Structures are given as structure tokens and as C-alpha cells.
Amino acid sequence: MKVIIADDELPARARLRRLLEELRGYEVVAEAANGAEALAACARELPELVLMDIRMPGIGGVEAARHLGALAQPPAVIFVTAYNEYAIDAFDAQAVGYLLKPVRKERLESALHHAARLTRAQLSAVAAADTRRERRHHIAARIADRLRLIPVENVLYFQADQKYVSVRHLEGEVLIDEPLKDLEEEFAPDFIRIHRNALIAVKHLLTVDKLPNAQYQARLRGCEQPLVVSRRHATALRRLLRRSPDT
Numbered sequence: 001m002k003v004i005i006a007d008d009e010l011p012a013r014a015r016l017r018r019l020l021e022e023l024r025g026y027e028v029v030a031e032a033a034n035g036a037e038a039l040a041a042c043a044r045e046l047p048e049l050v051l052m053d054i055r056m057p058g059i060g061g062v063e064a065a066r067h068l069g070a071l072a073q074p075p076a077v078i079f080v081t082a083y084n085e086y087a088i089d090a091f092d093a094q095a096v097g098y099l100l101k102p103v104r105k106e107r108l109e110s111a112l113h114h115a116a117r118l119t120r121a122q123l124s125a126v127a128a129a130d131t132r133r134e135r136r137h138h139i140a141a142r143i144a145d146r147l148r149l150i151p152v153e154n155v156l157y158f159q160a161d162q163k164y165v166s167v168r169h170l171e172g173e174v175l176i177d178e179p180l181k182d183l184e185e186e187f188a189p190d191f192i193r194i195h196r197n198a199l200i201a202v203k204h205l206l207t208v209d210k211l212p213n214a215q216y217q218a219r220l221r222g223c224e225q226p227l228v229v230s231r232r233h234a235t236a237l238r239r240l241l242r243r244s245p246d247t
Contacts (some may be wrong), residue, residue, distance in 0.1 A: 002243040004045060006038035006061065007053035007080065012101065016051055016080070019105050023112070035059025039067055039140070043147045047075045049115055051099075054081040059138065059149075066123045067140035070147055070176065076115040083189045089129070094122040121228045124182070135186050138166055141174035148174060156204050158183050158225050170222055174217065194218055194237060208237045 003026050007013045013031050020026040029045045032038035034056045042050060050068070054061040061079055068074045078097040091098045096118060097111045121135065138149040154170040164175040165183070184191065184199055193197045204220040208229060211217060216229035229237060 001026050001049055002045060002047040002049045003027065004030045004032060004047045004075075006031050006032040006035070006040060006041075006050060006057045006064070009053075012053065012080070016103060016108075019103065019108050022105065023109055026112070029201065035061065035064030035067075037148050038064050039149070042068060043145065044070065046071075046073065049076045049078065051078050051080055051114070053085065054079050062123065062127045062138050063138075065118060065132050066120070066127065066136065067138070067147065067149070067201050069118075069120055069123070070140040072142065072145075074117055076117050078111050078115055091126060093127050096122055096126055101189060118180075119164050120178075121180055129137040134166075139176060141167065141176050143174065150174060152187065153199055155191075157198055157200040157227065158191070158228075159199075168223065192233075192237070192240070194227060196230065202228065204238065205237070205241065208234060208241060211232070 003020060005013045005016050005018070005028055017028050017031075020028055029047055030041035032041050034224070035201045036153050038050065038052065039059070052061040052065055064081075064164060065077045068077065078099060080099045080101060080103060081102040088098070089099070097115055099107055100112055136152065138151055139155065141148045141150065150167060156168045156170070159166045159168070160180045163177070165178055165180055167174050167176055180199060181235050184193055187199075189202070191201055193199050200218060200220060204222060206221050208216060208218050216231065216234040217226040218229050219226050
């Protein structure tokens with residue numbers, strides 16, 4: 001089984017590598033010191049399993065695991081943590097594999113035998129259970145055989161289009177397979193709904209205009225094409241603009 005070890009502490013990575021070698025049948029194909037490196041390694045090596053530290057600089061373990069769902073064949077994930085208070089109940093409730101540091105060989109062997117690919121619902125529940133959590137800093141999109149990370153701060157809007165959601169950002173547009181409702185819950189109040197099929201970044205909202213046909217449209221900074229605003233959301237958007245010191 002091909003394994004990637006992701007941990008910002010070199011001694012912790014070395015310990016896991018040594019334990020895997022003792023168990024045999026596992027090949028460590030890459031190591032990563034943070035979530036971004038782990039995602040790049042996973043897209044490159046296509047492992048069956050990732051041992052993922054939860055607390056890493058930049059993109060943490062839970063966020064990285066959520067991004068792995070964008071891969072065509074996401075690996076199984078076992079979380080590793082020194083924080084025994086961190087969402088342990090959530091791990092157990094969601095049947096998500098985890099290991100407490102220092103990792104014991106017997107516990108690692110047991111976790112490996114039960115490792116499984118995690119669903120979006122499982123990962124979302126674990127992320128929500130962490131009271132210290134920060135929502136995702138990036139949106140992951142699969143382009144060919146690689147993952148592209150889009151900083152959330154660069155996203156102009158999310159727009160549902162049948163099965164997928166289009167993510168318009170400062171450098172272009174990508175498609176993701178995530179429900180618009182989940183994105184709305186995660187990124188509120190910085191993103192608000194303007195239509196049943198669209199969320200916009202509040203900081204990029206410039207104007208809400210009423211058209212001669214009594215319809216409304218929103219114009220966003222950095223976006224030439226205006227977006228349709230439903231009547232039920234138009235009043236709230238205009239009120240938001242009046243309160244905003246940046247517009």
C-alpha cells in the first residue's frame with residue numbers, strides 16, 4: 001500500500017515511517033510538512049492512504065483531507081494528533097480513523113486495518129466539531145490529474161450550474177462538485193446569496209441596480225458580467241451596500 005505521511009514535525013514523520021517499515025506491506029512514497037505539500041504529493045503519487053497530522057501551518061489536516069475529495073480516487077485518511085481533546089467524540093461518532101501522539105505500533109496497525117475513504121459528510125462533521133477551527137482558506141478544483149487551490153479571498157462568486165458549481169475568481173473560473181448550500185453555510189457572512197443559484201463575495205459587491213423590466217442585477221469588482229439578483233434578495237443587498245464603508 002502506498003502511503004504519504006504529512007506532519008510538520010520531522011521526528012513525528014520519522015517515527016511513523018519507522019513503524020510502517022516494521023509492519024511491512026506499506027511503502028512511504030512521499031512526506032509532507034504541511035497541507036499544501038500533502039495535496040501536491042497526493043495528486044502526484046496517488047497513494048492509497050495518508051497519515052495526516054491535524055495541526056499544520058497554512059492548510060491544516062482536516063482542510064487538506066476535505067480537498068482530497070476533489071481527486072478522482074481520493075485516498076483513505078487517518079488523522080494524527082497530539083491534542084487528545086480535539087474532536088475525539090466527532091472522530092468516534094463519524095467512524096473517522098485517528099491516532100494520538102506518540103503513536104503506538106499496535107494502535108497504528110489497528111487503524112491501518114480499518115482505514116477507509118472518508119465522505120464529505122464525515123469530514124464536514126469533524127471540522128464543525130472543532131471549536132477552534134477556521135473554515136477553509138482555499139477551494140480545491142481538479143484540473144486533469146492535478147489539484148488547483150483557489151484562495152477563498154480571491155473568489156468573486158459561486159454559481160450552481162446543474163451538477164457542478166462554477167467558482168469565478170480573480171484569475172479565471174473552475175468547476176467544483178460541492179453543494180451551494182454547504183458553501184453558503186461555511187463561508188457566511190462573507191458570502192451571501194443573491195439568487196437561488198448564486199453566492200457572491202460581499203467585499204467585491206459594487207452596486208445593485210434595478211433594470212427597466214423591474215429585474216435586478218449585481219455588479220462585482222473585477223467581474224465585467226453582472227449577475228442576476230432575485231427580488232427577494234435585492235432589498236437586503238441594497239441595505240448591505242448602504243452600511244458598507246467600502247462602497
